[in-house]
Structure formats: structure tokens, C-alpha cells
Amino acid sequence: MGKRIGRQVRDGIGSIPNRLDRKGRERLTIMFIPHGNDRVFTVHMNWHMIGFIAGSIVLSIFLSFYGYYVHREKAIEIEKQQELYGINYTAAYNIDKQASLLVKKQRQLRENLEEIARLTNFSSASLDLLPTSVSSREFGEQSLKKEVISRLAANTDYLHSTYVVAGLNSATNEDLFLLESLRFTVEKGYSVYNRMPLGRPIRAGYRDTSDYGIRVDPVSGAQMEFHSGLDMAGARGTPVEATAEGEVVTVMNWDAGYGNAVVIKHGFGFQTLYGHMERIAVRSGQRVVPGTIVGFMGSTGRVTGVHLHYEVWNGPSARTDPKPFVCAKDLSTARCRAFHAN
Numbered sequence: 024m025g026k027r028i029g030r031q032v033r034d035g036i037g038s039i040p041n042r043l044d045r046k047g048r049e050r051l052t053i054m055f056i057p058h059g060n061d062r063v064f065t066v067h068m069n070w071h072m073i074g075f076i077a078g079s080i081v082l083s084i085f086l087s088f089y090g091y092y093v094h095r096e097k098a099i100e101i102e103k104q105q106e107l108y109g110i111n112y113t114a115a116y117n118i119d120k121q122a123s124l125l126v127k128k129q130r131q132l133r134e135n136l137e138e139i140a141r142l143t144n145f146s147s148a149s150l151d152l153l154p155t156s157v158s159s160r161e162f163g164e165q166s167l168k169k170e171v172i173s174r175l176a177a178n179t180d181y182l183h184s185t186y187v188v189a190g191l192n193s194a195t196n197e198d199l200f201l202l203e204s205l206r207f208t209v210e211k212g213y214s215v216y217n218r219m220p221l222g223r224p225i226r227a228g229y230r231d232t233s234d235y236g237i238r239v240d241p242v243s244g245a246q247m248e249f250h251s252g253l254d255m256a257g258a259r260g261t262p263v264e265a266t267a268e269g270e271v272v273t274v275m276n277w278d279a280g281y282g283n284a285v286v287i288k289h290g291f292g293f294q295t296l297y298g299h300m301e302r303i304a305v306r307s308g309q310r311v312v313p314g315t316i317v318g319f320m321g322s323t324g325r326v327t328g329v330h331l332h333y334e335v336w337n338g339p340s341a342r343t344d345p346k347p348f349v350c351a352k353d354l355s356t357a358r359c360r361a362f363h364a365n
């Protein structure tokens with residue numbers, strides 16, 4: 024008897040979902056009958072559809088009330104702040120927003136400075152010793168709070184933005200330290216860079232002709248010779264520029280081979296020679312910087328046409344291939360594209 028009753032109860036409970044599903048699928052017809060001669064409008068629905076629509080309406084009402092409640096709470100808080108700070112509330116509110124924006128910008132600045140430090144091989148040990156942007160701001164805020172406690176009553180306080188600005192001031196001081204260290208590092212690197220003969224002695228209007236190495240003598244056309252530099256042909260009178268800072272140590276006038284030529288001594292033992300020029304524009308002992316015009320392209324000396332003969336020496340008369348130095352700053356010409364491809 025008891026088993027039969029239990030089975031009936033289980034069967035009854037188990038059939039509830041099926042009965043609800045069948046009930047939900049029952050179709051209802053809603054008819055809209057106008058008073059005139061217009062057509063009757065009929066809508067067919069089931070209980071599932073009605074339940075979904077009703078639930079959506081209830082959810083929309085709930086969200087509307089919730090949004091109103093949140094907005095009202097915020098409005099009440101603003102009213103309290105306005106009562107507390109009076110006419111200064113708007114200014115304080117705007118300052119707080121600006122302070123928050125400055126925090127984001129300061130964080131981005133620190134990230135950029137640290138990335139520059141890594142790219143310039145800044146000492147990683149020094150970078151690790153530098154407080155993080157967050158800890159710098161927290162230190163500044165805590166310092167101001169200690170000052171407030173020591174100078175003002177226990178229950179008084181500054182505006183939130185005041186502490187934010189104090190934190191920014193502390194973090195900015197750390198950023199300035201990092202920036203100054205980076206400036207020193209970059210200046211040292213730039214000084215080395217400026218003293219090495221990098222790039223071309225002619226800005227534009229040239230074409231590459233002879234390379235460094237063994238070639239057929241272009242004058243005789245019969246024998247092999249070693250060509251100790253790079254040749255760049257162009258229009259007569261094209262300005263020729265120093266490729267690094269240094270001192271003019273030799274000025275040749277109408278030399279049998281180089282014609283009108285100049286030798287400049289640079290840092291780290293490097294020297295450069297500019298040959299076959301039409302006219303020389305510097306004197307012996309003169310200091311030059313990158314871009315100083317040393318002369319003008321010509322065809323003096325042992326040549327077959329107007330061009331500049333350019334050499335790089337790694338020590339007195341120790342000639343080396345100028346191509347790596349020229350192509351260090353030239354990524355576009357065919358000569359240097361081939362060099363970089365290898």
C-alpha cells in the first residue's frame with residue numbers, strides 16, 4: 024500500500040514539468056475588433072510567450088527603479104557635498120577629476136621613461152632602485168596626511184584631490200631624477216655618435232659608382248688596382264660635408280692622385296678623406312661638426328669625371344671599407360640596401 028502511494032506521488036511530481044510544458048504550448052488568440060469597417064487584427068500567442076513578455080516588462084520596471092535609486096543616491100551625495108563645501112564644490116569636483124586624469128598621464132609618462140631607459144641600456148640596477156610610480160604617489164600622500172595630523176585637529180582633513188596632487192608631486196620628482204639620468208646617458212651616447220664618421224658626405228644629387236676593393240683602373244683601363252674608398256658621382260659644385268665632428272689635419276691642393284682633398288681627424292682614431300674636389304672650403308686646424316661643408320665636388324687629380332672619392336681610415340692611413348659607416352645611416356640606396364641584405 025505504502026509503495027503504491029509513494030509511486031503515485033513520484034509519478035505525479037515527475038509529470039508536473041510535462042503538464043506545464045503542454046499548458047505553456049496551448050495557443051491563445053487575441054482579436055482586436057475596430058468599430059468601423061477596418062479589418063479585424065488577430066494575434067496568436069501561447070503561455071510561454073506571454074510569460075516571456077511579462078518577465079521582460081517586470082525586469083524593465085526593476086532596472087528603471089534601480090537606475091533611479093542609484094542616480095538618486097548619487098544626487099543626494101552631491102547635495103551633501105555642496106552643503107559641505109558650498110560654492111567651492113564645483114571647483115573641488117573639477118579639480119578632483121583633473122587630478123585623476125593627471126595620475127593616468129603620470130603613469131604613462133613613467134612607463135615611457137622606463138621604456139626609453141631600457142632602449143638606451145640605462146643601468147638596470149639604477150632602474151630597479153627607482154621607486155615605482157604607485158609607491159612614489161603613496162609616499163607623497165602619506166607624508167601630507169602626517170602633516171595634517173600634526174598641524175590640524177584630529178577629525179579634520181583636506182580634499183581628496185589635495186592628497187592626489189601631493190602624491191603626483193612626489194612621483195614627478197622621481198620622474199625628473201630618471202629624466203635627468205636619461206639625459207646624461209643620451210648625451211654621452213650622442214657624443215660618441217657625433218664623433219664617428221657615419222652617413223654620407225653628400226646629401227642629395229649623387230649616384231654611387233666605384234666600391235671599395237679590387238677593380239680595373241678606370242684611367243688606364245688595362246690594369247687592376249686597389250680602390251681604397253667609395254666614389255659618388257654628381258654635379259660639379261655639389262657641397263661635400265663632414266660626416267663627424269673633428270679637426271681638419273690635412274689640406275691637399277692639386278695632389279697628383281687626390282687632387283684637391285681634405286683629411287679630417289675624428290674621435291676613436293678615425294679619419295676621413297674627401298678627394299677630387301673642385302674647391303676646398305676649410306683650412307688646416309679648423310674644427311668641424313657633422314654637416315660642415317668642407318668643399319665642393321669636382322674632377323681634380325687622377326680622375327675620369329666629376330665625383331667625390333671618400334675614404335675612412337681606422338688610424339693613420341689604415342684604410343677600411345667605408346660602406347658600413349656610410350650605410351649606418353643610409354637605408355634607401357641600392358648600394359646600402361644590398362649591404363644590409365647581407
